[in-house]
Amino acid sequence: MAPTITRIPSSDIDTVFARTTNLASSALNARILSKSDDFFASADNLLNPKPPVYKPDLFVETGKWYDGWETRRHNPEPYDWVVIKLGVSGARIRGVEVDTAYFTGNYGEKAALEGVYAPGGSGGSLKDEDIADKGFTGWKTILPPQECGPSQRQAWKIEGEGDGPYTHVRLLMYPDGGFARLRLYGEVIPPPPGIGAADGLEELSSALMGGVAVGASDEHYTPASNLLLPGRGVDMSDGWETARSRAKDHVDWAIIRLGLRGTVSRLVVDTKDFKGNFPREVRVHGFVGDPGAVDPRHDDPGWIEILQGSRKTQAHTEHVFEGGDLSPDAAGKVFSHVKLTLVPDGGVKRLRVFGRRA
Incomplete structure (x- = not known):
């Protein structure tokens, strides 16, 4: 069954998702496994838990510096992509936010999100390197392609496919451009007893x-x-x-x-x-x-x-x-x-x- 998607006004995002956890945060050990391209700005910036910043006069070797993920122009594929391993044992995703802060003439025009559950990680039958591969076909759609605008927060509430559980996600950006942050609002599924316990606690x-x-x-x-x-x-x-x-x-x-x-x-x-x-x-x-x-x-x-x-x-x-x-x-x-x-x-x-x- 297709997920039910509700767009949330930017002014209501923090209220609607106040009692959830941002799963796509490097502070919760989320990390990038692979990406199609990040020539202008690193995909790692997507997971920064802090708000994006703007430095109008800062230029680097590749061009204008941006606090986000930015790819080359003229992508020959339908979209650019980045694969993220969540830092938790499993998660239910209740909302997706794509923040295009400070990307005006170079923002990604649409965003979509896919997920997979592979609790074994690097040691299971489905390994991180398998999921990170461009040819991996085990993705399930969480958020179908949604329109994005320049320099703004946009979020969607997910009902249905967000229940997961998920351990890995893939963010799609149509056709290319830049996103400042990805925030995935949801619930952590605790690991089984004994995982990470010390002295029985x-x-x-x-x-x-x-x-x-x-x-x-x-x-x-x-x-x-x-x-x-x-x-x-x-x-x-x-x-x-x-x-x-x-x-x-x-x-x-x-x-x-x-x-x-x-x-x-x-x-x-x-x-x-x-x-x-x-x-x-x-x-x-x-x-x-x-x-x-x-x-x-x-x-x-x-x-x-x-x-x-x-x-x-x-x-x-x-x-x-x-x-x-x-x-x-x-x-x-x-x-x-x-x-x-x-x-x-x-x-x-x-x-x-x-x-x-x-």
Whole structure:
């Protein structure tokens, strides 16, 4: 059955896909396997999690510099293409965004997306090099060709074929030209038990496991979704930072829907790169919810203390809380959500919740 495609106005893209994960992000380990051409600008730029930038006076050896993927003129084939391996074990794709920011007389006129599920990756019967090959024929259409315009965000909501699951996608650009970013909005399918576990524990909150930020009091500088990224990042731009508060008793908070419901054994609150703007203290609570239930409000009476009391934080430090640091009220409970509270405000690089999946 053909997928149902709904075009989303650019002004509504962030709202419509607010509670999804951008799967086509190098921050989530997505990477380019192959491409037809990227003579003017590298296809790797498509996966940059940051917004495109424009440098009007910058020229390089091949011509004008662009923050995106740009191919040669006069493509003899119907389209240019790029094959991307997602950084997660599997994904459902709910929306596709193609951003043509700053491409005006050289943008790709149409975009389409195809996908395939090959969970074995390099070690399975279907290898990455097979999928990366120009002659690979196992693609399934996720998004049929759609019109694009110059220097604008355009997105389409997918119902049907987006359910996948998918591990690899191929972006088609008709006939040639430039796209600044590809963003794939969807849901991560967690890997089977034992994959990536350490000491019997798994990172229940990680975006790679399907963790999603579903609400925050303030995201003035950077989004709360950055809390769930793998690794420790590069600078303050890939953490969560709120505006300065002036009100008495102010706190900021972020609610995370865990990718894996489970019991909690260890918390990590990392303030790496936040040296003069880390929170004075932090609190962590959990919520016991049924699968598929509505996400709790920040003031829901059902929140249970996981971290025992408020804990002071330091600059540029990975704070580890386990054992006696955790509240006895949380013991044995299967949590669906956690809430990180900053007292009174500031920035945190990562929140990691380790435990055992239900």
